[in-house]
Amino acid sequence: MFTKATFAFLAELAENNNKAWFEANKQRYEDLVREPALDFIEEMEAPLKRCAPQFRAEGKKMGGSLMRVFRDTRFARDKTPYKTNIGIQFRHALGKDVHAPGFYLHIAEDECFLGVGCWHPESDALGKIRDLIAAQPERWIAARDDRHFAEHWTLEGDSLSRPPRGYAAEHPAIDDLKRKDFIALTPLSRKEITSSELVALCEQRYTAAVPFMEFLCTALEVPYR
Numbered sequence: 001m002f003t004k005a006t007f008a009f010l011a012e013l014a015e016n017n018n019k020a021w022f023e024a025n026k027q028r029y030e031d032l033v034r035e036p037a038l039d040f041i042e043e044m045e046a047p048l049k050r051c052a053p054q055f056r057a058e059g060k061k062m063g064g065s066l067m068r069v070f071r072d073t074r075f076a077r078d079k080t081p082y083k084t085n086i087g088i089q090f091r092h093a094l095g096k097d098v099h100a101p102g103f104y105l106h107i108a109e110d111e112c113f114l115g116v117g118c119w120h121p122e123s124d125a126l127g128k129i130r131d132l133i134a135a136q137p138e139r140w141i142a143a144r145d146d147r148h149f150a151e152h153w154t155l156e157g158d159s160l161s162r163p164p165r166g167y168a169a170e171h172p173a174i175d176d177l178k179r180k181d182f183i184a185l186t187p188l189s190r191k192e193i194t195s196s197e198l199v200a201l202c203e204q205r206y207t208a209a210v211p212f213m214e215f216l217c218t219a220l221e222v223p224y225r
Contacts, residue, residue, distance in 0.1 A: 001036040001043075002086075002107065002193050009033060010084055011109045017080040029069070034061065037086055040105075040199065041065045047203035048090055048103075051210060054223050055090045055103060065090055084108065094222050099125070101216045103206050112193050114202065116209040117183035118216055119157070125220055130164065130177050132219040137173045143211040144176070149184075152208050157181025182216060184209065 009032045013022070022029070041059040048057050058064030067087035073079045085108035092101050099122055104115035118125065133140045144155070160178040163169045167177045186205055192198060210224075217224040 001040045001198065003032070003036070004190075004194065006032045006036060006086075006107070006194075007109055007190060010086070010107075013082060014084040014109065017082055017084065019081055022082055033069075033086060034066065037066050037088060041088060043199045044090065044202065047199060047206070051203060051207040052090070052103065052213065053225055054093050054217070056093055057090055092217070092222055101213060101220065101222070103209075103213075105202065107193055112188040112190065113185045114188060114205050115183055115185050116153070116206065116213055117181070118220075119181055119183050121182065126180065128221070129182055129216060129219040130167065132215070133173050133177055134167055134171060137171070140173055140176065140215060143215040146208075146211040148208040149212055152186045152205055153184035153212070154186070155179075155183070156185050157183045184212060 009025075009028055012025075016022075038059045038061070041057050041064065045057040045059075048055050056065070060066075062068070065088050067083075067089060069082050071078075071081060071083050073081065085106055088105040090103040095101060099118060099120055101118050102116070106113050106115065118129070121129065143149070155176075158180040159175075160180065162178075163171075163174055164177060167174070171177060188201075192201060195201070214224045
């Protein structure tokens with residue numbers, strides 16, 4: 001699916017991030033980025049049904065699991081028009097945007113990783129996650145410290161410097177209650193990205209994250225299975 005040429009294209013795009021170059025190399029984008037990404041998404045449909053049946057692998061050029069290459073520059077200082085990474089997100093069937101629980105694959109010239117969880121959840125969703133942690137800390141800690149999950153995944157994201165209002169500073173999971181993101185990442189190498197075993201590896205890592213994702217789905221009142 002993905003090859004060394006995929007990484008070479010992403011590196012060239014970073015050096016020539018402008019419309020004229022992209023238009024001149026659009027067929028290379030199709031051949032080296034979009035088509036391999038869509039093939040990968042289609043190959044992930046069956047594994048997702050096994051480990052995360054409420055999540056969707058949608059191999060569409062627009063509006064599916066492949067995130068658009070065009071950057072939203074309206075409020076950004078960086079006005080370069082194109083993303084220099086490949087972003088693939090398998091969203092919950094009830095999730096409408098990137099802030100809903102999801103499984104993620106990031107491919108870039110400088111970094112590749114898998115991600116799971118909720119990135120920048122809206123205040124209502126964030127409150128629901130915190131409330132379930134506060135009410136059932138043992139359940140949260142069991143998911144967070146699950147042996148298979150902890151073997152591969154590391155919790156990342158932004159946190160508050162002080163306990164959020166309404167939560168006891170002495171709560172046993174106070175460090176997690178401070179989180180503003182509930183995401184976990186696991187790194188991948190270029191060799192793994194270009195391997196014929198990438199789909200199997202993703203299924204293995206996503207399966208290890210099931211306790212974490214089940215907890216988030218319970219908090220947000222959406223089914224996991």
